Amino acid sequence: MNTSLINQLTESVGTDKVSISEGDLYRHSRDESSHPPVEPDVVVYPESKEEIIEILRIARENDLPVTPFGAGSGLDGHAIPINKGISINFERMNKILSFNPEDLTVTVQPGITRKQLNKSINRHGLQFPVDPGADASIGGMTATNASGTTAVRYGSMRDQVLNLEVILADGSVINTGSRAKKSSSGYNLNGLFVGSEGTLGIMTAITLKLHGIPEHTVTARCTFKTPKACAEAAQSILMSGIQVLRMELVDADSIRQVNLTGEHSFPEAHSLFLEFSGTVASAEEDANLTKELVLEHGGENWERADSAAESNELWRARHELAYSFRHIKGMANSGGDVCVPISQLADMVVYARKLIDESGLLGGVFGHVGDGNFHTLVVYDPGESKQASASARINDLVARKAIEVGGTCSGEHGVGLGKMKYQELEHGAALSVMKSIKQLLDPENRLNPGKIFS
Incomplete structure (x- = not known):
């Protein structure tokens, strides 16, 4: 010491x-x-x-x-x-520094979590909609450019940040934007620091866009015989112009594992979970149009919720999915997320599912298919080197395939340590520009060294 x-x-x-x-x-x-x-x-x-x-x-x-x-x-x-x-x-830096409901903006310290923030602003009819699942801190979400289930409607953290107060490695303090909703002045430093994972500076204040809480929400779920049909239906819904709030794909193996772990009886088939919001008329119309579309794509077991309790029950299979895989006694798990162009989504989901099936390991494919982002989660015995290697191979092949078809190795989890090896493949000559920016802002490599690239 x-x-x-x-x-x-x-x-x-x-x-x-x-x-x-x-x-x-x-x-x-x-x-x-x-x-x-x-x-x-x-x-x-x-x-x-x-x-x-x-x-x-x-x-x-x-x-x-x-x-x-x-x-x-x-x-x-x-x-x-x-x-x-x-x-x-940053857990003690969890205050709201300024709240401007008339501007639909709020400035917060990085340690406040998304649930803490929403608890404070929801009473004013406003919400911060980015939902990565966990009650993550706003600073962490900004650092990794997190998104989640509502990204199909609201986008990622990069779409929500108006300004950052950042302390650079030498101790100087800068602001990267303003409270205005748009700007064509200077370089977009917001976009640079959001997703930088703490490697370029330390955020101390974050100004965010806020959104009104919708009047009405409709939740529904339907099933399909194949993951390809599931993904194709999702693509069709998006191309129709329907304003989806959430659209989640969960494959049959994942539903089966949720049923086994939680003693549920959800239909064990490839499923789409959907949510629509807006006025009563618009949300209902979007839900009805979507029902027609999914039935045309061979959808079955259409079920919708008519109350908050029913909605929570309908979403339970999605919410409990990760837990059902990650808490199998004596087993380890690995997984990752990729994001691809919507036109490539169906084939990518089929490809990922095929890799898991061929490995003989337990695993699932699921994700926020409304924006082409999906995840794999594979369970293996940490004492069996062949299983560990097979699990790592699945993640590697999915990431490389995503890049090959014009996508990215990480849609929302960030690079960190696990996706460093794909940076040159994905970014090519642009990687040297990123390294130059790091060298300029942190010449001693003091801030979170060894992340994103070595």
Whole structure:
């Protein structure tokens, strides 16, 4: 333990904000991914940007890396401090700094979670709609350009961010935008820092767009005989111009696993989960048109919810999916997400399902097919090297195929550690531009080193 480092940190930010406890070091050594854990040297819980500036100063003086930590819900190792050093936890920076309902904007600290934010603003008839599933921090969601089930309507975090207050590696503070809804002034620095995974700067304030809460929502589910028919129906719905709020694909194997784990009796077939929102008339019309379309594509078991309780029950198979695979005793799991052009979606879903079936492993294909984004999740015995290799091979082939057909190796999980090997294949000569930007803003490679690219 570096006693001098601990003393410097406690003198600068306070004893109660610095921890080297076994529990804190363990917690900040990992996220929800399967990447090997690495404990930081120390964890710091700042409460202001001034304290972060001090932490960075101390890191420079002691030549230590700094790794931001949000809620720890990442799926590709973004928050793992692979070079140890200082882990900065933002949970105490969880305030709303300014709320402007008349402008449909809010400025928040990075540690506030999406549920905390919505709890504060929903009473004003407003919502922040990006929903990655986990109650992730807004800072973490911004750092990875998260999206989720509502992306088909609202887009990703990059579409929601108006301005960022960012502390650079040298301690200087910049703003990347304004509260205006659009701008053609200067380079788009918002787009640069959103998705940078803490490698270019540390966000201390985030200004977001807000949206009105829809008057009426309709939820429905239907099944198909093949995953290809399921994906083709999704494509047809999108091409029809129907305003879908959520459109999720869950394959039959995933439904079967959810039934087994949760003692449910959902139809064990390839399924589309759908949600429509707007006025009563528009949401009902969209739901009725969609029903006609899916029946034309061979859809069966059309079921819709007429109350909040029924809607929650209808979505249960989707919400419990990851849990049903990840909590099989003695087994490990791996998975990833890719995003492809909508025209390639059906073939990609079939390809991923075929790889899992040929491996003999238990696994599922599911995702936010409304924007071409889907996931694979494969379960394997960590004591069996052949199973571990087969699982890794599936993820590798799906990522490479996605890039080959004009897509990306990561639609919403980010690069972190797991998708670094695909960056040159996907970006080509543009990767050298990215590395030049990193070198310019962080010449000592202090901020979350070893992520996105080596």
